[in-house]
Amino acid sequence: TLRYKVRDVNHKSKSAGKIGYITAHHKYVVQAYYQSVPKNKKITVIGTNGIHAYKNETLTRRAKSYKKGTHLRVKKIVKHNLTTRYQLSNGYYVTANKKLVIQGNY
Template identity: 50%
Template sequence: DVTVIGKVNSSVPGQYQITYKYGPDNVSKTITVTVKGGSTSGGGSTNDNNSSTNGSNNNSNGNINSGSDNNSNQTTNPGETTDTNGSTSVTPEIGNGQVAVKGESVYATKKIGLYKKADFKRNNRVKLYSKAKRINRPQFIVKGYQRDNAGKLRYRVQQYNPYTRKYVKGTKGYITASAKYVIPVYYRSTPKSNKITVINRKGLNSYRKTFLTQKVTHYKKGALLKVKKVIKYKLATRYQLTNGHYITANKKFVIQK
């Protein structure tokens, strides 16, 4: 009789180890089964310029609390990518809305680690991020995907500071892709109340264009705004206010009522 150890989930892209054992001596052979997924479509770069006031306040996460939110460095790389270790990253299915696309911004809602490899071990940990308040949560740009030896999906990322509009040096690596710990930075829907509140301490600006150009009004922290709808802009989103102007839908700047 042949004993099969391991399972393959044909609906989840990745590499699976299957071991076959035969006979009383348990002669075994292990093979690797690769399940391929659809490639991610390109979305271009994302720009979220919300410059408000001069001056900044450093916080423990290395973020600067000014009123700007520009993701102009975000780019998408469709298909498969190769990480620094020479292994191929598999693009997973993203239709369920749980997995961020390449180039999209995500942030950590709980304590997480950043690692050099997809297999999370203390000796390859780059940095540990503590659970933080909403405006101080570490934000990352998804660069690709990788699965660890157990098949768990990881994001290949670099930390991004939306206030300085720059990547944070020395923060390339892997983080969990679990929605229990990491979620998209941008709102994808309009609140039922059609109201949002500005939470960034430096406030934010409204603009005439979805690119967030042609500044119209500056709103201070605590301002209650009425929104008409959410607008998808490349890999980010904007809220269109009832007056027709646009603001960022970044959760570090606004919160739904």
């Protein structure tokens, strides 16, 4: 059975630096970032501290902040290195991290 070798990189956790294995079965392992634009082209901020919008897809030059619960309209998805970003209708860029945003209105 295929497995992923993982290491805990959270400095403050009890298991920091320890190595372990997790299954690579597609039912249990998913991408951390969205790979597509939502059907209704809307996302909702779910991060407790909100998220920041940036002027560049490299997430530099901070432009604006959005609080939790804010609904945003997406124009397209942009790939940057191994991750993805959403380009908003106003031209700013935000993360596509599933822990910080969710597709649709919630």
